[in-house]
Amino acid sequence: MKISLANRIEVGLFRHRLFVLVMFALASAFLLFQASQIKLDAAFTKNIPLNHSYMKTYLKHRANFGGANNILISVCDREGDIFNAEFFDALKGVHDKLFFIPGVDRIQVKSLFSPSTRFVEVVEDGFAGGPVIPADFQATPEGLAIVKGNVEKAGIVGGIVADDYSCAMVKAALMDINPTTGEKLDTLNIAKQLEEEVRQEFEKGNISVHIIGFAKMVGDVANGAKGVVLFFAIAIAITAVMVYIFCHSIRLTFLPILCSLIAVVWQMGMLSTLGFGLDPMSILVPFLVFAIGVSHGVQMINSVVKKVGSGSNTMAAAQASFRALLIPGGIALLSDTVGFLTLLSIDIGIIKELAITASLGVAMIILTNLVLLPVMVSYLHIKPSAKVGQLKEESPVWQMVASFATKGPATVIIAIAVVLYAIGFIKGQGLKIGELHAGAPALHESSRYNQDTFLITDRYAISVDYMSVIIETTPDACTYYDTMATINQFQWRMENVAGVQSAVSLASISKIVNAGYNEGNPKWRVIPRNQQTLVQSIARVPSSSGLLNSNCSVMPVILFLEDHKAETIDTVIAEVKAASQELGSEQVQFKLASGPVGVMAATNEAVAEAQLPMMLYVYGAVILLCLLSFRSIRATIVVILPLYVVSTLAQWLMTALDIGLTVSTLPVIALGVGIGVDYGIYILSTMSIRLKEGADVHDAYLSALKERGSAVLITGFTLAIGVSTWFFSDLKFQVDMGILLTFMFLVNMLAAVIVLPALAAFLWPNKKNNSNDKEKFVIAGKTGD
Known part of the structure; x- marks a missing residue:
C-alpha cells in the first residue's frame, strides 16, 4: 500500500511539475512576508516551570514579597x-x-x-x-x-x-x-x-x-544572538563548499542549499503566522533546520546522479529517487520531528517553544527537500558521466569499511563499543543538574553582564543569589512567641548550612529591635516571650519591608547564597526540606520557594524530572517508527543501539567538560538522537533490499556504502563542521551546544558506519538465497533500485 501511495504521489507531482513549482513559489512569497514580521520574544515566565510547587508558591506571594x-x-x-x-x-x-x-x-x-x-x-x-x-x-x-x-x-x-x-x-x-x-x-x-x-x-x-x-x-x-546571522552565513559557505566537493556541480550544489533555505523561511513564516516569536535562546534552531535539510538534500542529489549514471534520463532519475527516498527520508524526518515534539513533555515554556519551532522546521523539510528538490532537479540536464562522492564505488576504502560487517572485525568493534558504553555510563553518573559556574551561564565569564555580577557580589555583603522560604501560618502569628521562635530556629539552622552566606527574617529583625529598646544591650537580642513586648518589637517593621504581609500570616526567611551552582542549590534545598519536616506543623508551614534561586531550584528539579521521560519518549518514538518502517526487530536494534551508546557518551562528555544539564543543554540530547537516526535509516534502507534478495550482510553493507556511503559521510562532516563554528560565539550556551552537537553529529555518523554493520553481522546469518532468513521490509523504492 505504501509503495502504491508513493507511486501515486510521484505521478501526480511529476505530471504537474510546473503547477507544483508555482504553488511552492506562491507559498514561499507569502511565508517570506510573514517571516519578515517575526520578532524576538523573551519573557521571564517562559523560563520557569509554572506548574511546579515552588513556582505556585512564588506566584501566590509575588505581590507581597516581590518576584x-x-x-x-x-x-x-x-x-x-x-x-x-x-x-x-x-x-x-x-x-x-x-x-x-x-x-x-x-x-x-x-x-x-x-x-x-x-x-x-x-x-x-x-x-x-x-x-x-x-x-x-x-x-x-x-x-x-x-x-x-x-x-x-x-x-x-x-x-x-x-x-x-x-x-x-x-x-x-x-x-x-x-x-x-x-x-x-x-x-x-x-x-x-x-x-x-x-x-x-x-x-x-x-x-x-x-x-x-x-x-x-x-x-x-x-x-549576542545577532552574531548567529554571521555563523549562519559561515555555515552556508562551508556547506556549499562541502556539497560542491561531493557533487562537483554548481547547479547541484545550489539546489539543496536553496531548498533548505526555503525550509527555514517557511519555518519562520509559520511561526509568525501562528503568533509565535523567536526566543533568543531558540535562535539556533533555524540553523539546525538548514543543516538537516542539506543532509537530506545531499541524499537526493546522490541518488539522482547515480541513477543518471546507470542510464536513466534526469526526469526518470528524479522520479525514481523521489520514490526511493520518500519513505526512508520521510521516516527519518518524522523521527526528527517526534524527537523534537517529546520536548513538549517538559513543563518549561521556552523548551516547549523550541519543540514547536524545531518541529515546524523539520516538517517543512519534508516538503522542500523530499518534494520540491526532486521536482526542480528534474528540469536539469545531468550528464551520465557526472559523479558524486569523493570515493569511487570500487574504492578499497569501501572494501575495508565493509569488513566491519564480518564477524571477526565486528567482534572487536562490539567489544570496544561495550567498553566505551560502560565507561560512559559510569562517568555519566556524575552529570550535574543545573548550572556549574558563577554568573549568567548563557554568557561568557568575561562578558560585561557577568563582570557586573562579580562586582556586585564582591562589594556588597548580600548575594544576588537569594531564595525565600515562605512561612504560611495563622493571622497575627507574628505576635506569638512560639511561632517566632520556630522561625528563628529555622533561620539559625539555615545560616549554618554550607553555601548560605546569611539570612534575614522578621524574627531576626525583632531581636535587633528588642535590644534597641533595652539600650542596645546584646543580652536582650532575643525574641521577647511577653506578647506586648513582642508586638512592640515588630510594630516598626512595615509590610513594605518584604518580611511580612498585611495581617502577618505569611513571613519569608530570605537566604542569601554564596552562588547558584547546582551543588549549592541542592544542598540548601535538602536542608530546607529536612528542617521543614522537623519544625513544621499544621499551624506553621514552610513552603519552597521564591527569589531567583527558588526559580533555579524549580527549574533544576523540572529538568531532572523530565530527563528520563524525555529520553524514553524519544527512543520509544524512534523505535516505533523503525518497527513500522522495517517491520523487523533486528533492523530496529541495529539502528537504535548505536544511538543509545552515543547518547551515553554525550553525557560523559558533558561531565568531563563541566557542562550541566540545563534548559539549554537538555534539548541537545533529544536533537542528537532525532538527527542521528537519519544515518542509520538511510544505510539500512539500502541494506534491507539486498538482504531481502538473499545477499549476506557483508555484500548488503558494501552495496549500501556504494549507494549511500559518500552521502552519509559528507552529511556527518558537513553538519559537524557547521556547528563547530559555534565554538567562537559570544554566547556561552551556544558554545556548549556547539560542542555537544558537533560530537553527536560526528559520532552518530561514525556509529552508523561502524557499529551498525557490526551488530548486523551477528543478527543476520551470512547465508545467500535462504528464504527462511529473509526479512520483510517495507522500504519504498526497493523495486525501482
Missing part, C-alpha cells in the same frame, strides 16, 4: 567613596529614570532616595529616626556627612550601600505587563532602555553603572 524578575543597578565611584555631589546627582538620576520606565513596579523601587529607606537609632527617650536622605538634602559637605551618619544608623551597609562605600544600589522589580499599553512586557525593550537611558546617560567621569537582572541578561543574549 524573581528583578533589576539591580549598582552606581559606583571609580576613585573614591560615594559621598560627593557628582555621585549623588548620578544616583538620583538613575533612581528617577528607573522609576519611570513602563513595566517597573514603582512600589518596589528602592535606593537611598526611596522614602522607605529609613534609619532608626536608640536615644534617651527610646527610638528616633527618619529617611536616610532628608527632604531638604543638599550635596554639601555638611549634608553628605548627615547622610553618611544615617546610612550607618540604618544598617544598610552591605545591602543598599557597598561595604567599602564605593557604590550604592538601586533595586526594582518588573511586572508581567506594560501598564501603559496593557500588553505583555517587552523584556528586550526594557533591556534596551536600561542600556541607553540609564547606563549610557549616567556612566561618565568617575561614575560607573553596573546592571544585572533577568531582563538585562536576556537583552545581552539577544545582542
Whole structure:
C-alpha cells in the first residue's frame, strides 16, 4: 500500500511539475512576508516551570514579597567613596529614570532616595529616626556627612550601600505587563532602555553603572544572538563548499542549499503566522533546520546522479529517487520531528517553544527537500558521466569499511563499543543538574553582564543569589512567641548550612529591635516571650519591608547564597526540606520557594524530572517508527543501539567538560538522537533490499556504502563542521551546544558506519538465497533500485 501511495504521489507531482513549482513559489512569497514580521520574544515566565510547587508558591506571594524578575543597578565611584555631589546627582538620576520606565513596579523601587529607606537609632527617650536622605538634602559637605551618619544608623551597609562605600544600589522589580499599553512586557525593550537611558546617560567621569537582572541578561543574549546571522552565513559557505566537493556541480550544489533555505523561511513564516516569536535562546534552531535539510538534500542529489549514471534520463532519475527516498527520508524526518515534539513533555515554556519551532522546521523539510528538490532537479540536464562522492564505488576504502560487517572485525568493534558504553555510563553518573559556574551561564565569564555580577557580589555583603522560604501560618502569628521562635530556629539552622552566606527574617529583625529598646544591650537580642513586648518589637517593621504581609500570616526567611551552582542549590534545598519536616506543623508551614534561586531550584528539579521521560519518549518514538518502517526487530536494534551508546557518551562528555544539564543543554540530547537516526535509516534502507534478495550482510553493507556511503559521510562532516563554528560565539550556551552537537553529529555518523554493520553481522546469518532468513521490509523504492 505504501509503495502504491508513493507511486501515486510521484505521478501526480511529476505530471504537474510546473503547477507544483508555482504553488511552492506562491507559498514561499507569502511565508517570506510573514517571516519578515517575526520578532524576538523573551519573557521571564517562559523560563520557569509554572506548574511546579515552588513556582505556585512564588506566584501566590509575588505581590507581597516581590518576584524573581528583578533589576539591580549598582552606581559606583571609580576613585573614591560615594559621598560627593557628582555621585549623588548620578544616583538620583538613575533612581528617577528607573522609576519611570513602563513595566517597573514603582512600589518596589528602592535606593537611598526611596522614602522607605529609613534609619532608626536608640536615644534617651527610646527610638528616633527618619529617611536616610532628608527632604531638604543638599550635596554639601555638611549634608553628605548627615547622610553618611544615617546610612550607618540604618544598617544598610552591605545591602543598599557597598561595604567599602564605593557604590550604592538601586533595586526594582518588573511586572508581567506594560501598564501603559496593557500588553505583555517587552523584556528586550526594557533591556534596551536600561542600556541607553540609564547606563549610557549616567556612566561618565568617575561614575560607573553596573546592571544585572533577568531582563538585562536576556537583552545581552539577544545582542549576542545577532552574531548567529554571521555563523549562519559561515555555515552556508562551508556547506556549499562541502556539497560542491561531493557533487562537483554548481547547479547541484545550489539546489539543496536553496531548498533548505526555503525550509527555514517557511519555518519562520509559520511561526509568525501562528503568533509565535523567536526566543533568543531558540535562535539556533533555524540553523539546525538548514543543516538537516542539506543532509537530506545531499541524499537526493546522490541518488539522482547515480541513477543518471546507470542510464536513466534526469526526469526518470528524479522520479525514481523521489520514490526511493520518500519513505526512508520521510521516516527519518518524522523521527526528527517526534524527537523534537517529546520536548513538549517538559513543563518549561521556552523548551516547549523550541519543540514547536524545531518541529515546524523539520516538517517543512519534508516538503522542500523530499518534494520540491526532486521536482526542480528534474528540469536539469545531468550528464551520465557526472559523479558524486569523493570515493569511487570500487574504492578499497569501501572494501575495508565493509569488513566491519564480518564477524571477526565486528567482534572487536562490539567489544570496544561495550567498553566505551560502560565507561560512559559510569562517568555519566556524575552529570550535574543545573548550572556549574558563577554568573549568567548563557554568557561568557568575561562578558560585561557577568563582570557586573562579580562586582556586585564582591562589594556588597548580600548575594544576588537569594531564595525565600515562605512561612504560611495563622493571622497575627507574628505576635506569638512560639511561632517566632520556630522561625528563628529555622533561620539559625539555615545560616549554618554550607553555601548560605546569611539570612534575614522578621524574627531576626525583632531581636535587633528588642535590644534597641533595652539600650542596645546584646543580652536582650532575643525574641521577647511577653506578647506586648513582642508586638512592640515588630510594630516598626512595615509590610513594605518584604518580611511580612498585611495581617502577618505569611513571613519569608530570605537566604542569601554564596552562588547558584547546582551543588549549592541542592544542598540548601535538602536542608530546607529536612528542617521543614522537623519544625513544621499544621499551624506553621514552610513552603519552597521564591527569589531567583527558588526559580533555579524549580527549574533544576523540572529538568531532572523530565530527563528520563524525555529520553524514553524519544527512543520509544524512534523505535516505533523503525518497527513500522522495517517491520523487523533486528533492523530496529541495529539502528537504535548505536544511538543509545552515543547518547551515553554525550553525557560523559558533558561531565568531563563541566557542562550541566540545563534548559539549554537538555534539548541537545533529544536533537542528537532525532538527527542521528537519519544515518542509520538511510544505510539500512539500502541494506534491507539486498538482504531481502538473499545477499549476506557483508555484500548488503558494501552495496549500501556504494549507494549511500559518500552521502552519509559528507552529511556527518558537513553538519559537524557547521556547528563547530559555534565554538567562537559570544554566547556561552551556544558554545556548549556547539560542542555537544558537533560530537553527536560526528559520532552518530561514525556509529552508523561502524557499529551498525557490526551488530548486523551477528543478527543476520551470512547465508545467500535462504528464504527462511529473509526479512520483510517495507522500504519504498526497493523495486525501482
